[in-house]
Amino acid sequence: MWSTASSAYQIEGGWRADGKGLSIWDKFTHSPSKILNDDNGDIACDSYNKIEEDVAILKQLKVSHYRFSLSWPRVLPDGTINNINEAGINYYQRLLDALHAANIEPQVTLYHWDLPQAIEVYGGFLNDSFVKLFRDYADLMFDRLGDKVKIWITFNEPLVIARHGYGFGDFAPGISSGPDTLPYIVGHNLIKAHAEAWHLYNDKYRAKQNGIVSITISSDWSEPRNPYRQEDYDAARRVVEFTLGWFSHPIFNGDYSEIMKTRIRDRSLAAGLPQSR
Structure with missing residues (x-):
């Protein structure tokens, strides 16, 4: 496998395009003095409007695989399946079609740090309800995109989510609690949510879609x-x-x-x- 990777917030831009909801990174980067030079991802690489150009670059790199993440608030603006944004799902369907046409295998990350702000308002990862909300989101993505995806990743670097988002506070949502209880609560709910998504795919989708589900775990050494x-x-x-x-x-x-x-x-x-x- 020869691959490259990206994440939605870091490349897509289109932060309010076509019904997208706000993420915790939208809020974090629009808070003064959180990011160097007050930079943000409002436009970023403008990948939301550059599917053809991006896939052309991937072809030039001669990659066999491309890993990218879905923006949860782009497909579910308030984080729940009660409000599905078809424009967001259509964007990812077009991207997947373009990748397949270029003979590039997609690897799709369900969550790469951009939690819907509407979920964070109710406690985010600290609220047990997050586990079910993530399962619902994963179910929708498996159902709508699973015929085009064989490699799924649930969470990107849960260590960073828990430690930097809810311990050090230097990543969204910017909660500084030190080496206290909060990172362990967040980590525990991430593990449970991963397990729910894995078993959901295994029980409901694997036989039909024949894909795999894993998690990206970062580590110090x-x-x-x-x-x-x-x-x-x-x-x-x-x-x-x-x-x-x-x-x-x-x-x-x-x-x-x-x-x-x-x-x-x-x-x-x-x-x-x-x-x-």
């Missing part, structure tokens, strides 16, 4: 300063467990790692909390 010193080895291992392991361990093994559970429990109790964060 760490080496022990002294590989022969147990403390350094353990510290390096913890870094990986708290990045790669945070999401891959429960998804592939059914529970968080013992290293992560023990560390967070001990730190929580030492801070006087009644239970583990």
Whole structure:
């Protein structure tokens, strides 16, 4: 596979075109001093209006695959299936048709950080209702686009969503809570939402569409300063467990790692909390 990748907010532009709703990144970048030079993605690469040009560039690169993400608020302006924006779905159908005509296999990410602002108003990832809303959104996309897509990705880099969006606050929606409870709540709901979408596809669509569903998990990596010193080895291992392991361990093994559970429990109790964060 020879591929390149993009994400909707970073390339599409058309931030209010044809009925698109607002995303948390629309709001975040329009808030003063959040982004260098107050730049935003209102126009970006204008890919919303440049399907033919973009696919021509992909052909020049001679890629076999192209990974891109769907803008949730472009197809569901308020985040729910009660308000479907057909113009948004049509845009992705045309893009998929153009890719197939160019003999380029699409890889489609359902969520690459641009949550509908209407969902964030009600708590976003911190609200348990997010899991069902994402399942409904995934169901609609599998149904409407699944005959053109064989490779699906649920979430792009859930670690970044949880840590930078709800811990450090330097990414949308910009909530600064530090290494507190919020990132773990967000992460847990992301894992549950991924599982719901995976099983939905497996039970309802896989036999007919014959595709696959996975998740993009980002990770830091760490080496022990002294590989022969147990403390350094353990510290390096913890870094990986708290990045790669945070999401891959429960998804592939059914529970968080013992290293992560023990560390967070001990730190929580030492801070006087009644239970583990």
